[in-house]
Amino acid sequence: MLKKISSFAEYQQVYKESTENPEKFWDEIAQSFLWKKPYNKVLEWNFTEPNIKWFLGGKLNITENIFERNLPKFAQKTAIIFEPNDNKEASYSLTYQQLFEKVCQFSNTLTNLGIQKGDCVAIYMPMIPEAIIAMLACARIGAVHSVVFGGFSAQSLADRINDAGAKLLITADGVFRGAKSVPLKEIADKALEKCPTIQKNIVFQRTKEPIAMQKDRDIWWHKAILDVENTHNSVEMDAEDMLFILYTSGSTGKPKGVVHTTAGYMIYTQYSFENVFQYDPNSNDIYFCTADVGWITGHSYITYAPLLAGATIVVYEGIPTFPNAGRFWEIIDKYAVTHFYTAPTAIRALQALGLEPVLPHKLDTLKVLGSVGEPINVEAWEWYFENIGKKRCPIVDTWWQTETGGILISPLAGITPLKPAFATLPFPGVMPILVDNEGKELLGNGVEGNLCIKFPFPSMLRTTFGDHERCKQTYFSTYPNLYFTGDGAKRDEDGYYRILGRVDDVINVSGHRLGTAEIENAINENALVVESAVVGYPHDIKGQGIYAYIILKSEAKNMSETNIKADILKTVQEVIGAIAKPDKILLVNGLPKTRSGKIMRRILRKIAEGEHNIANFGDITTLLNPEIVEEILKSSKV
Numbered sequence: 001m002l003k004k005i006s007s008f009a010e011y012q013q014v015y016k017e018s019t020e021n022p023e024k025f026w027d028e029i030a031q032s033f034l035w036k037k038p039y040n041k042v043l044e045w046n047f048t049e050p051n052i053k054w055f056l057g058g059k060l061n062i063t064e065n066i067f068e069r070n071l072p073k074f075a076q077k078t079a080i081i082f083e084p085n086d087n088k089e090a091s092y093s094l095t096y097q098q099l100f101e102k103v104c105q106f107s108n109t110l111t112n113l114g115i116q117k118g119d120c121v122a123i124y125m126p127m128i129p130e131a132i133i134a135m136l137a138c139a140r141i142g143a144v145h146s147v148v149f150g151g152f153s154a155q156s157l158a159d160r161i162n163d164a165g166a167k168l169l170i171t172a173d174g175v176f177r178g179a180k181s182v183p184l185k186e187i188a189d190k191a192l193e194k195c196p197t198i199q200k201n202i203v204f205q206r207t208k209e210p211i212a213m214q215k216d217r218d219i220w221w222h223k224a225i226l227d228v229e230n231t232h233n234s235v236e237m238d239a240e241d242m243l244f245i246l247y248t249s250g251s252t253g254k255p256k257g258v259v260h261t262t263a264g265y266m267i268y269t270q271y272s273f274e275n276v277f278q279y280d281p282n283s284n285d286i287y288f289c290t291a292d293v294g295w296i297t298g299h300s301y302i303t304y305a306p307l308l309a310g311a312t313i314v315v316y317e318g319i320p321t322f323p324n325a326g327r328f329w330e331i332i333d334k335y336a337v338t339h340f341y342t343a344p345t346a347i348r349a350l351q352a353l354g355l356e357p358v359l360p361h362k363l364d365t366l367k368v369l370g371s372v373g374e375p376i377n378v379e380a381w382e383w384y385f386e387n388i389g390k391k392r393c394p395i396v397d398t399w400w401q402t403e404t405g406g407i408l409i410s411p412l413a414g415i416t417p418l419k420p421a422f423a424t425l426p427f428p429g430v431m432p433i434l435v436d437n438e439g440k441e442l443l444g445n446g447v448e449g450n451l452c453i454k455f456p457f458p459s460m461l462r463t464t465f466g467d468h469e470r471c472k473q474t475y476f477s478t479y480p481n482l483y484f485t486g487d488g489a490k491r492d493e494d495g496y497y498r499i500l501g502r503v504d505d506v507i508n509v510s511g512h513r514l515g516t517a518e519i520e521n522a523i524n525e526n527a528l529v530v531e532s533a534v535v536g537y538p539h540d541i542k543g544q545g546i547y548a549y550i551i552l553k554s555e556a557k558n559m560s561e562t563n564i565k566a567d568i569l570k571t572v573q574e575v576i577g578a579i580a581k582p583d584k585i586l587l588v589n590g591l592p593k594t595r596s597g598k599i600m601r602r603i604l605r606k607i608a609e610g611e612h613n614i615a616n617f618g619d620i621t622t623l624l625n626p627e628i629v630e631e632i633l634k635s636s637k638v
């Protein structure tokens with residue numbers, strides 16, 4: 001266990017020290033880890049190139065810190081409790097020793113297949129322990145994993161595999177999702193038609209539905225590990241060697257591969273996990289995070305940090321509402337879960353179904369609740385606090401991003417005084433600042449602006465894979481010498497932060513991050529479409545919904561609107577995945593554009609929000625085609 005903060009006064013003191021002398025602060029925390037060779041410098045950085053390096057010269061392996069470091073104490077402790085999609089299927093658990101042996105065996109398997117340090121391995125898996133085993137085996141041999149969420153389409157999977165030049169794919173025959181199953185292997189096959197760098201494909205048998213195996217390329221997981229040794233010496237990694245790539249959406253172009261490296265990520269995630277959640281590995285604490293390994297939460301706060309901390313985690317394969325809306329609460333009671341971490345969209349969806357599914361469950365083991373992925377509205381916060389935490393459990397509203405690797409602004413459970421819908425205060429070592437649109441710092445409290453970070457913290461992204469310039473442009477150029485988060489935030493009279501949401505063209509749909517440009521590109525691939533514009537709008541359950549304005553080709557004129565819309569949704573599902581399907585489509589004859597040809601999204605956002613009064617649209621006289629605004633507004637009301 002790392003140094004635990006145990007009172008608010010101590011937090012204030014630690015925070016002060018961490019910002020006055022960050023190198024000393026992180027140096028001390030780093031001492032609790034196993035190093036194969038010590039580092040000779042804590043930090044080297046500038047935000048102009050950017051160049052960010054932590055623990056320079058240090059050599060280590062992150063899985064040695066999960067296993068060899070923890071095993072003397074935790075060998076027989078449960079590491080993973082697996083809860084299958086179907087609650088009638090038997091659950092099982094793995095101790096740290098058992099998990100270690102499985103990871104070693106799979107590490108050897110990967111090596112046998114020719115995977116070496118530095119190679120990229122794509123993982124497209126259900127939420128099952130093997131997904132975690134695959135990730136850890138990559139880390140153990142120094143291969144870089146790129147996990148692709150199982151809900152993404154063949155095209156999205158292919159794009160990610162090709163961008164990283166992955167050599168191997170690890171997938172499953174299928175994935176159970178509620179009452180249905182999704183044929184992962186079939187989707188992967190389609191993707192692999194376009195992936196020349198993939199040499200082998202390991203397939204885990206999960207749904208047991210019949211699938212075609214391609215000779216010379218596809219290998220069953222259970223066959224590949226047969227007779228493979230379950231001991232393995234971890235590969236020596238440099239502190240700054242790449243640990244993984246995770247693709248995420250931005251305001252322009254295709255998703256970018258966020259790069260995280262080894263030592264800083266390891267140290268920051270474990271330290272933040274233990275302190276934010278106040279998780280105690282020496283007690284009966286059971287941690288259940290409902291995220292998927294396809295997202296950063298599943299990387300940092302399911303796979304890496306909890307296992308580094310020696311925690312017992314619940315890995316749940318299914319969805320919140322199967323076989324009924326009480327499933328999360330059933331799981332909490334079944335395993336005596338103490339720490340529960342989920343997304344506001346899930347809370348709102350369950351809240352909408354009323355208390356009936358909640359009441360049969362005791363929920364009396366819970367100590368800490370967490371929220372992540374999007375702003376949590378006050379109503380959802382209060383419902384969660386009262387009905388799930390029974391007013392007894394603090395809610396940690398954790399703000400962070402794929403790029404930050406770990407939680408940056410959050411209460412420490414039971415320590416930081418809470419305010420509903422506020423992520424509250426920065427974690428030790430994190431130095432947020434708010435700036436106006438010109439980049440001028442907004443000093444003092446009671447201000448609102450663009451949220452930036454002015455000093456590096458160990459788990460921040462180092463680059464975007466294969467395109468460092470893009471990293472610089474996206475995050476470090478908007479405001480010189482600052483990391484720009486893309487979020488707006490307010491700092492209230494008490495210095496508490498409230499995250500207001502994205503200020504760029506990124507939308508957050510059910511906690512899934514999507515670029516409006518990315519969705520537009522997908523829509524435009526439909527043969528009937530001339531042009532489209534996508535904006536987010538407030539949605540009761542999803543947080544934001546997707547609103548698409550679409551101009552059709554003339555040949556579409558004699559087709560039924562229902563068929564056209566269905567066809568467009570199908571295209572989006574094929575290009576990105578079901579999560580990107582627009583909630584509303586409005587067929588229009590034109591889009592409001594400036595004289596330089598830029599779409600005026602501000603106006604489209606207003607219409608999508610349901611604003612009917614043109615006087616509230618701001619100045620529209622500078623538009624090339626002001627008359628179109630009235631026309632769109634009229635058809636939006638029908």
Ligand code: WT7
Pocket residue numbers: 248295296297371372373374375376397398399400401402403423485486487499500501502508511512513
């Ligand atoms: C964006 C990052 C962090 C893991 C999951 C999402 C939004 C995230 C909060 C929160 C308000 C939040 C931000 C951020 N966001 N957590 N507690 N309160 N907004 O990671 O997919 O990289 O998305 O999610 O807008 O920029 P991501």
